[in-house]
Amino acid sequence: MxxxxxxxxxxxxxxxxxxxxxxxxxxxxxxxxxxxxxxxxxxxxxxxxxxxxxxxxxxxxxxxxxxxxxxxxxxxxxxxxxxxxxxxxxxxxxxxxxxxxxxxxxxxxxxxxxxxxxxxxEYNVFVLPASSPLKTMADVVEQMKKDPGSVKWGGGSRGSTEHIAAAMIARAVGVDPSKINYVAFRGGGEATAAILGGNVTIGGSGYSEFAEYIKTGKMRAIGVTSDKRLAGIDVPTLKEQGIDVVIGNxxxxxxxxxxxxxxxxxxxxxxxxxxxxxxxxxxxxxxxxxxxxxxxxxxxxxxxxxxxxxxxxxxxxxxx
CATH class of the missing domain: 3.40.190.150 (Bordetella uptake gene, domain 1)
Incomplete structure (x- = not known):
């Protein structure tokens, strides 16, 4: 050739x-x-x-x-x-x-x-298990104000952006951040399983990790940590719900x-x-x-x- x-x-x-x-x-x-x-x-x-x-x-x-x-x-x-x-x-x-x-x-x-x-x-999204009696972030905040320890926040390792966001939410609504009950998992798969199984009250992570479960109704998305709503994602920001928290991943x-x-x-x-x-x-x-x-x-x-x-x-x- x-x-x-x-x-x-x-x-x-x-x-x-x-x-x-x-x-x-x-x-x-x-x-x-x-x-x-x-x-x-x-x-x-x-x-x-x-x-x-x-x-x-x-x-x-x-x-x-x-x-x-x-x-x-x-x-x-x-x-x-x-x-x-x-x-x-x-x-x-x-x-x-x-x-x-x-x-x-x-x-x-x-x-x-x-x-x-x-x-x-990427911004974080907070979700509830589909079977949760709580329906909105306002419900979560109300429960947290009554008894901070009764709300189990599930997410990545201690110090993750969802952990920081949970502490920021507590502070923004007048709850002592040191009293939040945060459950850290070693990986996204473990956190997802805990949320789906109802072993935590509320879970947080990047939207991509929960997207399929949100779309199929297995999780209910109740807030994102962005400044404005994310394109193509019908989930309210924390800010528009009166919680002044914005944090990105x-x-x-x-x-x-x-x-x-x-x-x-x-x-x-x-x-x-x-x-x-x-x-x-x-x-x-x-x-x-x-x-x-x-x-x-x-x-x-x-x-x-x-x-x-x-x-x-x-x-x-x-x-x-």
């Missing part, structure tokens, strides 16, 4: 997304640490990113390691200690991890690993400790390429995620600012 004919053939295959494996010989074999149990937002994000990396032909393969607990601190420690200098290692993280670090003060923090990119943003990805600036740049370029893929666009639409790509020094500063902002909110809400 003539060289020009071969190149045209390869270009056609690339456009169709069916390059032979040999063409991916120089693509990375990535390892993705997901510091949470299967079924939650980090798990969904990590696997969606892995699929996008392969769809964009930035990675030949992606393997996953779920290690839940302590708002991601257990997975973070394993990632930091076990992947030093590994330019093919990635870890999913986000606002929940920052909150967990602030409250738990684990021995290994984010300063031990390498920031790569913020990926998405976001998710990102970090690289291993000890990688070179060139390796960090290469990983960043891979992530950017993945976010331009069809697979990533489909994941954004399916999960209701808002694209929020940020890389480089801007992302470094964003994380520092988020630490300061969350710490201030948590202190004000009586969580520290």
């Amino acid at each position: 003539r060289r020009d004919t071969f190149l045209r053939s390869m270009a056609a295959l690339a456009a169709a997304g069916v390059l032979p494996q040999a063409a991916l010989a120089n693509a990375a074999n990535l390892k993705m640490m997901i510091p949470a149990n299967p079924g939650g937002g980090w798990d969904t994000t990590g696997r969606a990113l892995g699929k996008a990396l392969q769809d964009a032909q930035a990675a030949a393969t992606v393997s996953y390691d779920n290690k839940g607990g302590a708002a991601g601190a257990i997975g973070l420690a394993q990632f930091a200690n076990g992947s030093k200098g590994d330019a093919n290692a990635l870890m999913v993280m986000g606002a929940v991890m920052l909150g967990g670090i602030i409250t738990g003060k684990p021995p290994v923090s984010l300063d031990k690993v390498t920031p790569i990119a913020r990926l998405t943003s 976001w998710r990102g990805v970090y690289g291993a400790p000890g990688i070179t600036p060139e390796q960090r740049k290469a990983l960043t370029e891979m992530i950017v390429k993945a976010t331009k893929s069809k697979a990533w666009a489909e994941s954004l639409e399916k999960n209701g995620w808002t694209p929020a790509l940020m890389t480089g020094p801007a992302f470094d500063k964003f994380v520092d600012d988020e630490f300061a902002s969350l710490r201030a909110v948590m202190a004000k809400s009586g969580m520290l």
